[in-house]
Amino acid sequence: MLAAMRRAISAEGYAAVTIEGLAAEAEVSKQTIYRWWPSKAAILGEALLEGSIPGGDIRLPVTDDLEADLRAWFSAASVGLGEPESVALARALIAVTATDPDLGAALNERFASPIVEWVVARIAVAKDAGDVRADADAEAIADQFVATASYAALQGRPLTAERVRVTVDLLLRGIAA
Numbered sequence: 309m310l311a312a313m314r315r316a317i318s319a320e321g322y323a324a325v326t327i328e329g330l331a332a333e334a335e336v337s338k339q340t341i342y343r344w345w346p347s348k349a350a351i352l353g354e355a356l357l358e359g360s361i362p363g364g365d366i367r368l369p370v371t372d373d374l375e376a377d378l379r380a381w382f383s384a385a386s387v388g389l390g391e392p393e394s395v396a397l398a399r400a401l402i403a404v405t406a407t408d409p410d411l412g413a414a415l416n417e418r419f420a421s422p423i424v425e426w427v428v429a430r431i432a433v434a435k436d437a438g439d440v441r442a443d444a445d446a447e448a449i450a451d452q453f454v455a456t457a458s459y460a461a462l463q464g465r466p467l468t469a470e471r472v473r474v475t476v477d478l479l480l481r482g483i484a485a
Contacts, residue, residue, distance in 0.1 A: 317352065318393040322400035325352075349404045353411040356401060357418055368426070374434040378476045381426065382453065386467035389460045398461035423457075424450040431483075444483035452479060 312333045316325045327348060331338045345351045366384045371377055389395075401419075405412030427450035434440040456475055460467050467475075 311355075317355075317396045317400045319396075321396055322348075322352065322403045347408070349407045349411060352400055352404050353408065353415060356397070356404070356415055366423075366426075370430055370433055372437070374430065374439055375476055375480055377430055378427075378453075378479070379472055382457070382467060382472040382476060383469070385423075385453075385457045386460065386472065389457065389464075389466040392464075394461050395464040398458060402462065420454050423454050426450075427453055438485050440483045441485050449479060449483065 312330055316329065316333070325348060327338050327341055330348075330351065331341050334341070341351070345354065366381060368377065368380050368384065401415060405415060424447060428446040431440055431444060431446035431449055435442055435444065435446075452475075457467070460471075
């Protein structure tokens with residue numbers, strides 16, 4: 309069922325997916341689906357929690373060059389943002405978050421938290437090295453990266469090398485020691 313939901317989202321978009329269609333694909337009754345999940349949003353949420361979102365699991369080493377590290381992360385995160393599956397999943401994720409705040413919080417924890425943790429840790433290294441102001445809010449900086457990548461996914465346009473450069477440069481100017 310969960311794989312069927314992801315396929316349907318990728319092919320048709322969240323709004324077009326119906327419980328009837330999912331039941332037909334899974335060859336079960338609507339009642340069977342409703343016994344397991346209370347809503348379409350709940351099915352999608354579980355499908356997303358059990359699956360992956362392109363760019364959500366990037367792990368990069370930390371070097372002594374903050375700018376290069378942030379650009380590398382942004383570039384790696386951007387790879388799949390223009391793919392139809394990524395666009396459909398990003399849009400569905402927003403829809404689910406808007407309709408079910410608890411599920412939205414769980415999805416945020418699953419997908420955004422690793423990004424935030426990496427950026428916060430990387431900014432901490434830069435603070436220790438004296439490259440970043442001590443009062444720079446690392447979580448707010450991380451949120452900017454998540455927001456920019458999410459917006460690009462919603463728009464279906466990968467972040468260009470120029471957009472990555474400009475975004476990183478702008479953020480670094482605001483936090484430089």
